[in-house]
Amino acid sequence: MRVLLVEDDPMIGEAVENALKDVSYATDWVKSGQAALSALQTQHYDLVLLDLGLPGKDGLQVLATIRAAANAVPVVIVTARDGLDDRLRGLDGGADDYVLKPFEMAELLARMRAVLRRKAGHAAPVLGNGRVSLDPATREAVADGSAPVQLSNREFALLHALLIRPGAILSRRDLEDRIYGWGEEVESNAVEFLIHALRRKLGSDIIKNVRGVGWMVSKGG
Amino acid sequence: MDGFKRRLNASLQLKLSFSLSLAVLVVAVIAGIFSFVSALHEAHELQDDTLRQIATLIDGQGVPFLRSQAAATWESDNKDSRVVVEYLADPSQAGQQDAGSGNARARLPIPADLPDGAHTLRINGESFRVLVKTAASGGRIAVTQESDVRDEIARDSALRTSMPFLILVPILFFLIADLVRKMFRPIAALSAEIDQRAERELHPVETRHLPVEVRPFVVAINRLLTRVAQSMEAQHRFVADAAHELRSPMTALSLQAERLADAEMSATARERLSSLRQGIERGRNLLDQLLTLARAQSSSEPPRASEAVSVQHIYRRVLEDLMPLSESKEIDVGVEGNEDAALRVSELDLTAIVKNLVDNAIRYTPRGGRVDLSMEKTSTHVVLRVIDNGPGIASDERSRVFDPFYRTLGSDQVGSGLGLSIVKTIADRIGAQIHLEFADRANQSGLSVSIRLPLE
Numbered sequence: 181m182r183v184l185l186v187e188d189d190p191m192i193g194e195a196v197e198n199a200l201k202d203v204s205y206a207t208d209w210v211k212s213g214q215a216a217l218s219a220l221q222t223q224h225y226d227l228v229l230l231d232l233g234l235p236g237k238d239g240l241q242v243l244a245t246i247r248a249a250a251n252a253v254p255v256v257i258v259t260a261r262d263g264l265d266d267r268l269r270g271l272d273g274g275a276d277d278y279v280l281k282p283f284e285m286a287e288l289l290a291r292m293r294a295v296l297r298r299k300a301g302h303a304a305p306v307l308g309n310g311r312v313s314l315d316p317a318t319r320e321a322v323a324d325g326s327a328p329v330q331l332s333n334r335e336f337a338l339l340h341a342l343l344i345r346p347g348a349i350l351s352r353r354d355l356e357d358r359i360y361g362w363g364e365e366v367e368s369n370a371v372e373f374l375i376h377a378l379r380r381k382l383g384s385d386i387i388k389n390v391r392g393v394g395w396m397v398s399k400g401g
Numbered sequence: 402m403d404g405f406k407r408r409l410n411a412s413l414q415l416k417l418s419f420s421l422s423l424a425v426l427v428v429a430v431i432a433g434i435f436s437f438v439s440a441l442h443e444a445h446e447l448q449d450d451t452l453r454q455i456a457t458l459i460d461g462q463g464v465p466f467l468r469s470q471a472a473a474t475w476e477s478d479n480k481d482s483r484v485v486v487e488y489l490a491d492p493s494q495a496g497q498q499d500a501g502s503g504n505a506r507a508r509l510p511i512p513a514d515l516p517d518g519a520h521t522l523r524i525n526g527e528s529f530r531v532l533v534k535t536a537a538s539g540g541r542i543a544v545t546q547e548s549d550v551r552d553e554i555a556r557d558s559a560l561r562t563s564m565p566f567l568i569l570v571p572i573l574f575f576l577i578a579d580l581v582r583k584m585f586r587p588i589a590a591l592s593a594e595i596d597q598r599a600e601r602e603l604h605p606v607e608t609r610h611l612p613v614e615v616r617p618f619v620v621a622i623n624r625l626l627t628r629v630a631q632s633m634e635a636q637h638r639f640v641a642d643a644a645h646e647l648r649s650p651m652t653a654l655s656l657q658a659e660r661l662a663d664a665e666m667s668a669t670a671r672e673r674l675s676s677l678r679q680g681i682e683r684g685r686n687l688l689d690q691l692l693t694l695a696r697a698q699s700s701s702e703p704p705r706a707s708e709a710v711s712v713q714h715i716y717r718r719v720l721e722d723l724m725p726l727s728e729s730k731e732i733d734v735g736v737e738g739n740e741d742a743a744l745r746v747s748e749l750d751l752t753a754i755v756k757n758l759v760d761n762a763i764r765y766t767p768r769g770g771r772v773d774l775s776m777e778k779t780s781t782h783v784v785l786r787v788i789d790n791g792p793g794i795a796s797d798e799r800s801r802v803f804d805p806f807y808r809t810l811g812s813d814q815v816g817s818g819l820g821l822s823i824v825k826t827i828a829d830r831i832g833a834q835i836h837l838e839f840a841d842r843a844n845q846s847g848l849s850v851s852i853r854l855p856l857e
Contacts, residue, residue: 191653199660260648262692282652282685285659347724349717388724391735392774393717396724 183292184225185209186216186242187258188234192281196229196258199285213237217245225253227292230275232259232266240273247274254295258288309346309397312386314339323382331381334359338374339397342387347399349390371395414585421577426570433566440562444555449519452484452532452544459486459544460536489513489533489541511543521548587611591619599829601698603630634699641695644688651688655681683817690817693753694805697826709743710751712776712785719756720774727763727772734763737775742783744854750827757820758787758850764816765809765848766791778856785852788840793848799837828852 183205187193193209200207208223210216213234220228228246232239243255257270260281270278276295279288307314312323319336320328331339341350341358350358355371367373375387375395388396409416489511510524511531520531528548535541587610595606605623608616658678666674716736727734744751755774762772766789777784794802794809801807803825806818828835833854840847 189649189653192649192656195653195656195660199656202660202663260645260652281648282655282688285656347721349721349724351717388728390720390724391733392739393713393720393736396721398724398728 181227182206182208182223182225184216184219184223184228186211186213186229186234186239187231188212189231196285196288199289203289211235213239213242216242220246220251220253227296228253228255229288229292230255230257232257232261232270240269243270243273243275254299256288256291256295258283307340307343309343309399312339312343312382312397314343316340321382323386329381331378334370335374335378335381338371339378339387342395342397346397349394349396351394354394414581418578418581421581422574425573425577429566429570429573433563436566437559437563440559441555444558445551448546448551448554449530449532452519452530452546453534455484455486456532456534456542456544459542460534460538483546485545487511487543487545489515489543511545513541515543517541584612588615591615595622601633601830603627603633637695637699640691641699644691644695647688651681651684655685687817687819690819690823694819694823694826697750697753697823697830709745710748711741711743712751712783713739713741715748715751715755716774718752719759722756723759723763726760730763730766730770731768732763732766732770732772734759734772735774737773740776740778742776742778742856744783745857746831746854750831754824754827754833754852755785755787757824758852761816761820762787762789762791762848762850765789781856783854783856785854786849788847788849790840790847793839793841793846794837795845802837803835824852 181204183200185193185196185200185207187196187209188211190211193211197207197209208219208225210219211234214237216228216230217237219225230239230243234242239257239259243257246253246255254276255274256277256279257275258279258281259266259270261267262280267278276298277291279291307316312321314321314331314336318328319331319333321331321336321339322328337359338355341355342348352371356366359370359374360366375389378387386397388398390396409419511522511533515531515533517533517535520533522529522531530546530548530551532544533541534544591606591611603626605626606619608619608623611619655678658674658681661674662671662678713736720734720736723734759772759774766772770790772787772789775786775788777786798809802809803821805822807821808816808818825835827833831854833852836851836853838849838851839845840849
């Protein structure tokens with residue numbers, strides 16, 4: 181796995197480079213847009229981390245040049261510019277994701293993995309939030325490293341809905357929509373019943389209730 | 402009087418009205434006096450002429466009246482306006498004539514040696530106007546009239562002459578006041594226009610309909626407005642740029658601290674690293690808040706949202722963002738009621754308002770506390786409410802908590818101090834009102850913040 185890091189700030193560059201090496205990514209660090217383009221011509225990379233505020237050639241120009249050369253390398257923009265305009269221009273310009281400074285390394289690594297997964301075409305990855313993970317292939321859930329637990333269809337559907345975006349609050353209506361197919365009659369209290377069952381199997385604080393809104397699994401454990 | 406003088410000096414309009422009125426008054430008084438005096442004089446002349454004509458008439462036509470009777474009177478209904486015509490006696494016959502006449506009333510003791518012409522005499526305490534004429538026959542005729550009557554007639558006609566002035570002066574006063582007020586109306590309108598502007602409405606003032614005298618002044622104001630707008634923009638840009646620039650070192654700092662956590666270290670070092678990372682986290686928050694505030698301040702026009710946003714949707718978004726914080730403080734955050742409303746405001750703005758209010762509520766409520774979000778809908782407005790059971794904000798502090806970096810006394814909270822400033826700035830821009838009160842009025846505790854937004 182080879183990553184090109186384009187970052188002009190020495191401290192950030194060093195920290196990111198070291199962190200990437202820690203997780204065994206081969207990393208080349210360049211400090212200008214021009215250097216990035218020449219590196220891309222001579223070497224194949226699996227992913228590019230691109231800062232927008234670069235000296236000389238701006239990050240967006242670098243991105244445009246990469247895409248104009250029909251190079252489909254995944255690009256994750258890492259920038260301090262948080263204007264909606266910048267974000268849209270970045271994504272429309274062919275970036276695969278957008279990470280805003282200041283960020284945490286764990287988040288950057290997760291985003292990089294997600295981008296790589298999308299490129300590789302993995303359809304159903306194992307979902308998880310750090311505490312509980314769910315394997316769509318086997319419909320087994322693992323909580324806090326304990327033994328895998330088999331879930332019923334509806335339990336699986338509910339937990340799957342919550343784990344698609346950890347941290348998101350889903351209302352009763354949202355959950356009912358996911359659990360029941362069209363035309364199926366919704367039983368009252370079904371959601372509470374399923375959540376009760378899941379809590380019994382996985383631990384009581386895995387699924388959290390937000391008073392008056394709905395349920396969620398927390399983000400990042 | 403002093404107050405009036407001060408007001409006079411302060412107000413151009415009052416000054417103009419007052420001085421014009423004064424000028425009119427002075428001119429009117431002088432003209433009135435002049436016309437009165439000349440009319441009086443004219444009337445006297447006219448009456449003298451009348452006496453002269455009577456004398457000429459009597460002399461020339463030989464109007465018969467008995468010498469023995471010696472006096473003839475033309476009497477009108479009014480006894481006072483009578484005119485007495487008599488022959489002046491020879492001084493030598495004076496005594497005889499007196500004796501021969503039984504009619505003492507008619508005879509006036511006019512000195513016989515009075516020269517020809519008009520004279521004013523005082524006889525028996527009364528004033529008379531006497532015209533003496535030497536007749537063609539050699540005798541002398543005296544035509545006499547009481548001065549009182551003449552004066553009255555003269556005064557009457559003089560007064561009638563000056564009457565227009567007396568009537569016109571008050572009318573002129575009104576006219577002047579009204580005209581001056583009308584003339585100053587563009588200026589009043591101008592000041593009203595500038596007065597009702599919001600803080601950030603720094604567009605130039607319209608000069609087209611203004612009088613030429615005021616225009617340079619307004620043009621100067623416009624130039625000042627432009628400069629103020631420029632410097633405000635520069636200031637906002639500076640804050641935004643500075644916050645942006647600080648992001649990179651902050652990122653470097655937090656990345657290094659994050660990596661440090663993976664290293665082998667003692668328990669003490671780990672504890673210190675943890676507080677270091679908390680400090681970095683705080684700096685990040687402050688930066689984010691600064692940027693939000695700079696953004697809220699720099700966009701002057703409320704962008705008319707094309708799509709309505711749901712309040713419950715915003716509540717859910719905000720709670721998703723703040724659940725980690727509320728969980729770490731074991732605070733029970735929730736939404737009361739399930740009423741919803743669609744508001745035509747920018748989703749970013751409304752989210753920033755609600756998020757800052759809930760964030761504050763969580764931060765300032767002690768561990769294990771409770772924060773409730775709710776909303777109320779009337780036909781014209783929607784009221785969003787965030788209620789906590791923390792210490793609340795004392796009444797005398799409520800106006801100051803919206804100042805940037807203001808912190809309530811005795812709070813050890815590590816907020817940015819910008820939350821309520823952001824809320825206020827956005828609320829002002831989108832036309833929402835903020836109201837703070839105690840959630841529990843009896844115990845003077847808990848904070849209830851209401852945001853009142855117009856429905857359309």
